[in-house]
Every structure is written in C-alpha cells, then in structure tokens.
Amino acid sequence: MTGYATGDFDFDPRRGVAESLWTASGWSTVAAIPGTVCGVGACYAPPHAAPRARLAVVLEADGLRVSDTGARGMQVTELLPAGGTWRLDGIERRGTYHRRHDGQLTSLLVTSELTPLHGHPGYVLRVAVRNRSQRDLTLRLLPELATGPVGELPLTDWGWMPPEPEAAAHQRPALRHGPLETALAPADEAVFELAVLLDGSNPAGFPGAWARESRARIGRRTAEALARVPRLTTEVPGLDTYYRRSLASGLVCLWDNPAFATVPFPATSGIDGGALCAYAWDTGGYAPHTLALLLGRRTADVLEVMVKGDLTDHYAIAPDGSGIGVAYAYSGWSLVMLAHAAACHDGITPDLVARLHDTEAHLAQRFPAVGELRDYGGQQNLLEMRSTGWEHVVASPNAERAWSLDLLAELAEEYDAPVRAAPLRAQAQRIRQAVAQELWDPEAGWFRSRYPDGHTELAYSVQAFDAMRAGACTPSMSTALLAHLRDGAFLGRYGISSVSAEDRLHYELGDVDWSGGGAYTGEAPQLALTLWEQARPRSAWDVLRRVLWMGEHFPYFPQDHYCDRPAAQPRGRRANVIAGLTGAEAVLLGMAGLRPRVDGTLDLDPPDWLPGGLELRGLYYRGHEIDVRRSAGHCEVSVDGRVISAGAPAPLRLLGEPT
Structure with a gap:
C-alpha cells in the first residue's frame, strides 16, 4: 500500500491560523468553538442549518463547577485548552484543570472527540475526564445547548453564503446522551457521549456507535477518493506537507448525501456552510486532473449535472443541481478542461462531447x-x-x-x-x-x-x-x-498578488482574492504550473515556494490569503476551497511533468531543474501503477513494478505506443 490513509492528514492546531476549525463528514459539518476544550458551534447538514447553535459543557467535581468558555485571564474555575489534533474524521482536543480550592487539589485531564455524523444531520461529542486528584470525586457533566434559529432549507438555497433560517424557525435539535454523573476514583476515567441531531430525530443505538460508524465511513470514502493519487516523498522542505494539505482541501469539499445531484458532489467550499454550490471554474478550471483522480468515473456525472444545470445562464449549481447566479465568463472553458481530464483518465462519451460543444457555444453567444x-x-x-x-x-x-x-x-x-x-x-x-x-x-x-x-x-x-x-x-x-513577475509587483514573500502592487489604479487590500494584496488560493500554484509548462522551472519553483507555509498553518486551504504577511487569512471569507487542490496539480503536472492524453497514453516531460529530489509512488492511470523518482540529473520510472527508464531526464512515453 503506497497511498494515503486518514491519519496522514492529521494537523496540530497549535500551528493553525484559521479563525476556527471545522470538521466535515460529507453529510454534516460542524465547528469547534475556538479556545474551548469541548465547545461546539455552528452545524450544517443540508438541508438542515443551525448557524448559531452552541453546545457548551460544565464539569462539576464535588460541587465545584469548572466552565469551558474559552475565556482568558485568571479564571479560577476555567478549563484550559492544552492541544489536540484536527483529523479528516473529526477534531480531538485536550484540556487541563489543576487548582486548589479550600486546601484541596482538584486536577482533571479532559479530552474531547468531535465527530460530524454521516447518515444523520448533526454530530457526536465524546468527553473523557480523568481524575488526577488524590481523592475520590463525584463528577457530573452538565451540557448546555443553545441553538438559535434552526431550519430545513431547500437545497436550492445553498449558494455562496451560508443559508440563514428564519428567526421564527420551529425546528428543534435533539440532544441525546447517556448517564451524566459518576463516581470517579483517583486515576480513573469517565466517558460521556452526547449527540446533537438537527432534525430532532431519535435513531436506534447510541451516540458512540453513531460516531464510530461515521468515522469508519469517512475512512472508507477517503481511501476510495485517494486510491489513484500518488504518495509524495521529497527532500524539499515543506513540499510534502503542502501537497498533503492540498489533497485535504479537496477531500473536505466532497459531499455524498444521496439527496445531492451527484455522489460525491464537489462543492466549491462548504465546510463552513457557505459555497456548498459547485462552480465550474473552481471544479474544472484549477485542478481538473487531480479532481479526476479523486472522483474517478464519477467525474462524468459531475459534468452531466453541470450541463443540465445550464451554466450558460448561471455561475454555479446548487447541491440539487439547479443553477444559481448569473452567467460566468469562465464556465465554458472550465467545463471543457474537466471533460478533457476525465477523458484522459477514464474516458467519456461522444454524446457528452457534443453537448459540451453546445454549452460552450451557447455561453459564448450570451x-x-x-x-x-x-x-x-x-x-x-x-x-x-x-x-x-x-x-x-x-x-x-x-x-x-x-x-x-x-x-x-x-x-x-x-x-x-x-x-x-x-x-x-x-x-x-x-x-x-x-x-x-x-x-x-x-x-x-x-x-x-x-x-x-x-x-x-x-x-x-x-x-x-x-x-x-x-x-x-x-x-x-x-x-x-x-x-x-517580480518582487514588489506580483510577487510577495508569502505568495502572489492578484493585481500588481505597482498598479496604482486597481491595487487594493480589501478584496484580496482578485484586487490585490494576496490572491485566490488556486492562483499561485496555477501560475507555477503555467511556468513549468513554459519550460521555466526555476521561476515556477520561485512562485510555488512562497506558498509552502500554508501547509504548516492550515489543515485545509482557505478561499484566499495575503501575500505580504505571514500565515494570514482575510477575515470573513470562506474557510475552505476546492481550488486548494491546485497545489497537488502543480506538483503532478508541473514539477513531476506528467502529461495525460485523451487517447489513454501517458507521457512524462520532466523539467530539467528541480529544487531537490522527489518520488511519486502509486499513481494509478488506466489500470496501471506508475512510480516516478527524480533527483538532480536523474529520472527513474516504473510501470506496474518494472523499471522502464532510468537515466538523464528526457521526454518519455510511459503508457501507450512509443513517441
């Protein structure tokens, strides 16, 4: 097994710079409240939306109430966050309480595990409390659920902004849990499992079982999506982490609720409830080959739904496949790019080619x-x-x-x-x-x-x-x-600017993705890929290296980021974006030089310069396993375990008839 598993994408939140962390199952998405050990915030599980929901817990140890609000300062009864792990299947947090009251030490280790549910609209919170005090404790967990308006909104309403239920919405989430009180001896641990279900349902079983089932389902869908994606090993500092985070950015955009128009449904963003729609530009315009690897033959399903959604009149499709917004100038090209990638990897039908031609022509006529x-x-x-x-x-x-x-x-x-x-x-x-x-x-x-x-x-x-x-x-x-393309113009220390800083008419800092001061997340790696395609490998690397920091500081890449300030993300933007896959696309097609063809052949056009060695293992293409190893002045390629070429980098046909 050369590919990736769920644990390969674990992220230490101590390095994180995002406003908040979200976790998604492909069915539900939920936010951890910043600064807390157990707090849970907004939750979305289309068609259900709870944008102002909040679950808090209070621990009561022998009558001493320990809060978990994220408050700062010398709070004598506040649970203190101490670390954790963001995972593809949930968020784990750790906290400590260690203080004396009336001459007695109360010491607790608290860990929580937040799991977005699959198959149910909501989440499970598992809270484990270990008694580090040198005495018996009577421990109670006191959950407090505040929801605000919670509504069931049509899938057509899930556009760029997270949907807002009416203030008078009557839907009431259900809080499910087992016993919340126990006697705890020194060094013993108590576990409490709670579930919040946005539809108020009461399914059979218990929250812990639902969480285990959801995590197993997330593991299976992750393995399926990554089955054809090669594993990167490299001596180039930061590149491996950036590549993994790029892949994670795509994985968290894939939804598989059967009520959606396709399964999986590649949302443009969605982890924070916004942009759960699918833009053609993001879906096909940035990383069509990497997305085709993730979706497999279902890429054609996405194309079919987008054509039916009439992107000659809309910029995106909602989760139910209906069109939303105005006509977008880049949609025709983006659809064709994705179709071309699908043809390379799995093939498409002549009928789809004809309908794509009609769509492109009708959009141009608009x-x-x-x-x-x-x-x-x-x-x-x-x-x-x-x-x-x-x-x-x-x-x-x-x-x-x-x-x-x-x-x-x-x-x-x-x-x-x-x-x-x-x-x-x-x-x-x-x-x-x-x-x-x-x-x-x-x-x-x-x-x-x-x-x-x-x-x-x-x-x-x-x-x-x-x-x-x-x-x-x-x-x-x-x-x-x-x-x-120089420093102080398009290039910043931490990325590129969408508008040159030397453009005194148009450059500004308020609209980072397209007006300057930074860029949409897919732009820097796409520019690097362009430069590799132009046979300018040193310039390509100079662009890509500027955004490698993102792999260290984001579990999944945000909509946009600044280019002149370190680890900075504009406030109020979408928390994730599928264009984050462009980093992996730049590595595969640019840095490695892979060239898929629509006739099913696969070429390699390796750049003549690399910043260091790299190895790609386990690219699955047309039923074959491809491995590529590169170092300075050397390139070795294996197909199905057999070395077919080893020597100086040169254009090579890997699959199909020799050139």
Missing part, C-alpha cells in the same frame, strides 16, 4: 461578439474586482475560449463525436491572433481591456498569465509579461 472576440460584460460576469479595469473585451477569458475550442476539437476526433474539429481549430487560431493584435500594448508589455465606448485600460491582473498559458502570446510577448 456575450456580444466583437470581431473574433467576445465582450464578457462587467465584474459580475468576470473576476468581481471592486475597481473598473479588467472587464468587457479582455485577454482572459477570450484566450481560454480559444484553448477550449482546441480541446473540444481534440475530444471530437478521439471520440468520433458529431462535431467538426477543423472549424474549431481555425476559430481558436483566429481568436488567439485577435487577442495578440487587438489587446496587446507593446509599450506596456501587457494586455489592455477594451470597453464598448472604445475606452481601454491597463489593469495589471494575474489573469494575463492565463492568456499566456492559453497560447495567446508570442515568445516576445511572454517575455514582456513575465518581466512583471
């Missing part, structure tokens, strides 16, 4: 044609920047549309789909030429955006590098673009 290019509208259809600038006729996503047409042509030929490939390729070439001829400003070394009234602007957005990745740049244009 936006006015300006010669070969499209006017993609205002910020609501694009990056949602807070300044005017990267709007209307822009290099990206016009360049991505050309890329998607080329990919559709490739899919049409491979699957003999009822789509003519030659006109698609010809149109793609005309679009790329128009981007270069009509939007490029050679003096600035950057793309201009053109507005309907003829006004143009130079907005130094990171999206320009995506136009380069999509093939819209000549070598001299690429050189000019990359000259802007």
